[in-house]
Amino acid sequence: MAGIYLHIPFCKQACHYCNFHFSTSLKQKDALLDALIDEIRLQKDYLEGRPLNSIYLGGGTPSLLSADELARLFEVIYQLHTVVDKAEITLEANPDDLNKQTLKALRQTPINRLSIGIQSFSGADLAFMNRAHNATEAEACIDLALDQGFSDLSVDLIYGTPTMDDRQWEANMEKVFAKKIPHLSCYCLTVEPQTALDYFVKQGKAKPVDEEQAARQFEMLIKRAKGAGYDHYEISNFAQPGHYAQHNSNYWLSENYLGVGPSAHSFNGHSRQWNVANNAKYIKALSQGELAFEKEELTADQRYNEYIMTGLRTIWGCDLEKINQLDPTYRAHFLQQAQVFLEDGNLIRQNEIFTLSEAGRLLADRIAMELFV
Numbered sequence: 001m002a003g004i005y006l007h008i009p010f011c012k013q014a015c016h017y018c019n020f021h022f023s024t025s026l027k028q029k030d031a032l033l034d035a036l037i038d039e040i041r042l043q044k045d046y047l048e049g050r051p052l053n054s055i056y057l058g059g060g061t062p063s064l065l066s067a068d069e070l071a072r073l074f075e076v077i078y079q080l081h082t083v084v085d086k087a088e089i090t091l092e093a094n095p096d097d098l099n100k101q102t103l104k105a106l107r108q109t110p111i112n113r114l115s116i117g118i119q120s121f122s123g124a125d126l127a128f129m130n131r132a133h134n135a136t137e138a139e140a141c142i143d144l145a146l147d148q149g150f151s152d153l154s155v156d157l158i159y160g161t162p163t164m165d166d167r168q169w170e171a172n173m174e175k176v177f178a179k180k181i182p183h184l185s186c187y188c189l190t191v192e193p194q195t196a197l198d199y200f201v202k203q204g205k206a207k208p209v210d211e212e213q214a215a216r217q218f219e220m221l222i223k224r225a226k227g228a229g230y231d232h233y234e235i236s237n238f239a240q241p242g243h244y245a246q247h248n249s250n251y252w253l254s255e256n257y258l259g260v261g262p263s264a265h266s267f268n269g270h271s272r273q274w275n276v277a278n279n280a281k282y283i284k285a286l287s288q289g290e291l292a293f294e295k296e297e298l299t300a301d302q303r304y305n306e307y308i309m310t311g312l313r314t315i316w317g318c319d320l321e322k323i324n325q326l327d328p329t330y331r332a333h334f335l336q337q338a339q340v341f342l343e344d345g346n347l348i349r350q351n352e353i354f355t356l357s358e359a360g361r362l363l364a365d366r367i368a369m370e371l372f373v
């Protein structure tokens with residue numbers, strides 16, 4: 001199986017914490033759409049005929065595209081690829097783009113799953129993040145989407161902001177649990193270099209992330225989500241049984257995927273490549289029938305480290321058999337490095353599979369670093 005990711009690099013306004021590639025000018029939208037279609041055609045053999053179990057439109061803000069524009073993209077993908085029955089077809093959407101009319105139109109496309117960038121139900125929080133939507137829209141769009149038959153929903157939430165105390169975080173979680181949202185992606189606020197938030201923190205105009213608050217709210221999340229019947233299947237992702245995201249799982253299980261659009265990444269089992277993160281350069285290259293990307297052939301060490309980093313973060317863990325297949329010397333290294341974490345209870349071993357314990361999930365990145373070669 002394989003997946004296709006399409007990056008739609010436009011947003012209405014810049015969220016203060018965001019370091020993704022996007023432009024707030026929509027002037028090049030039509031030209032970009034043509035370029036995306038050209039890239040899908042040029043890259044038709046990248047996945048070597050593997051059937052698609054996931055198509056994911058991310059960004060940026062793909063919900064800025066009309067249903068007709070989205071249909072143009074699907075048409076060419078379906079012409080060139082085999083899409084399996086019940087493939088997961090996800091659109092990332094922002095609350096302010098979702099109304100009865102747009103949702104009705106989206107239902108006429110192959111999209112069968114929405115990933116909604118709610119982030120918070122608190123007005124103060126949304127203002128701090130400079131989101132384009134308000135608290136009323138955050139709540140209303142979920143009900144509208146459910147009403148229009150989009151039952152397969154994922155909601156993004158952010159915790160650890162200086163404008164959110166534990167009570168508000170509890171209230172945010174309560175809202176999504178009460179609405180029985182099948183999938184949640186919950187991220188801790190991070191101050192990425194060269195973002196507006198980074199600038200504000202450096203100027204003393206915004207507080208830095210309080211690590212204690214962030215860890216406490218993450219622990220609250222783990223506990224509350226478990227109580228509400230969610231599987232914590234990846235560090236930042238929670239799903240009701242049967243609703244694990246196919247798109248995310250493809251990444252974590254090292255399936256091949258093709259990324260289309262400026263800044264999109266692709267992986268074919270042995271190399272990674274990433275498109276230029278510049279709309280004008282991307283469009284120009286495609287208009288000349290060329291692809292603008294950089295490529296890296298992965299070394300055995302990189303493949304091992306990536307496997308450890310992604311595997312450890314998931315419910316599927318790290319499999320000694322797979323580590324051995326990469327290179328038998330990694331097996332010995334892994335076992336030696338893992339010993340201390342087994343002893344202190346941060347890692348759990350079941351036959352050949354190693355997973356993080358609940359306590360270990362709080363230290364995932366540090367443990368992964370210790371297991372790297």
Ligand code: SF4
Nearest residue numbers: 011014015018059060
């Ligand atoms: S809408 Fe998403 S991609 Fe756009 S600026 Fe905000 S966080 Fe970044």
